[in-house]
Amino acid sequence: MFHYLDNAATTPVRPEAAQAALEAMTQGWGNPSSQYALGRQAADRVKSWRADAAGALGCAPGELFFTSCGSESNNWAIRGALELNRRAGKHILTTAIEHAAVLEPLRALESQGYEVTCLQPDRRGNIDPAQAAAALRPDTVLVSMMLVNNELGTVLPVREMAGAIKKAGCPALLHCDAVQGFLKVPFTPKELGVDLLSVSGHKVHAPKGVGALYVRRGVKLPPLIRGGGQEGGWRSGTEATSQIAAFAAAARLGAASFQEDAARMAALKAELTDRLPREVPGLEVLTQGGAPHILPVSLPGYKSEVVVRFLSDRGVYLSSGSACHRGKPSHVFAALRLPKPVLDGALRLSFSYDTSREDAEALVEGLRAAKEQLFTALS
16 A cells, blocks of 8 residues: 655556557557558547547647657647747747756757746746746747646746737747646636647556647647658657547546546645644745645755655655656756755655545655654754
């Protein structure tokens, strides 16, 4: 028996999604590009799955393209937007708390002559909309701003950014990494005003290895992968039908229970926000954010990686930040300019629709034990 509280890293595949993948692998395994009956049946299924996923996201099926993951979607959006706007300028606007799948491509682009401005968050991880609008320039060709930060749970002002771009009259395309926002906070791409938006399957109870990119109708994004012309010529490579089937099933079910799931996670987050500082002396809640499923806390004076291992031995799983950091200090927590003891002790709790009260109790007990048993060694 274990207690999983790291759903921002990945989520367990829901049974219905696993069943959809199994059926796609064992019954509908034809190549959607093949012209005989088995292939045409697979193509029809992909069309149906695309409609399901697009319905959950709130866009037209023709605006949604399947990828291998959120990172690919981000890279495609960034590279494609810059190629599309290559004659308009070389300034890119983003934030210092983006996922590495955005920041690393942008670092590479700096070596190619692009200028990148990174907006800094306040102490609670919020981005000031006025500061963001003021950073726009006539030569800004891309703005990449996530919807929900994956370590803090803060909701960024994407909608306001869209309005600022329009008001400024600059040529920038607006990309949004919505991997942590999809099926967690209410939105549609149209409501946000974005041109490009990335989502990922394994954050919403589908398997790893599938994601999608929303491309607003009218944006002629160049393909990142060229080849056989799949996905309408936008993203070549034989469709990963089993992963797509699972993604569509998870998205459809997640959309159907969205309000109930969000309310359940928000209630659990509120309870722990209140309980943890009272029952674990010295623990600090770093920010409450706006998303219902992420709660960053800190045990100042303790090394977070030691606490993570201590809790793991007790069957309680959480993280010290994004799983992509692989034990390195989190650039997101560092951007908050926290005192070093607070930064060293930073932990991320993240919930799902199936996180239970038993999981919460095990977490509280485990953190209390860590505080008591690790104090002497780490004080």
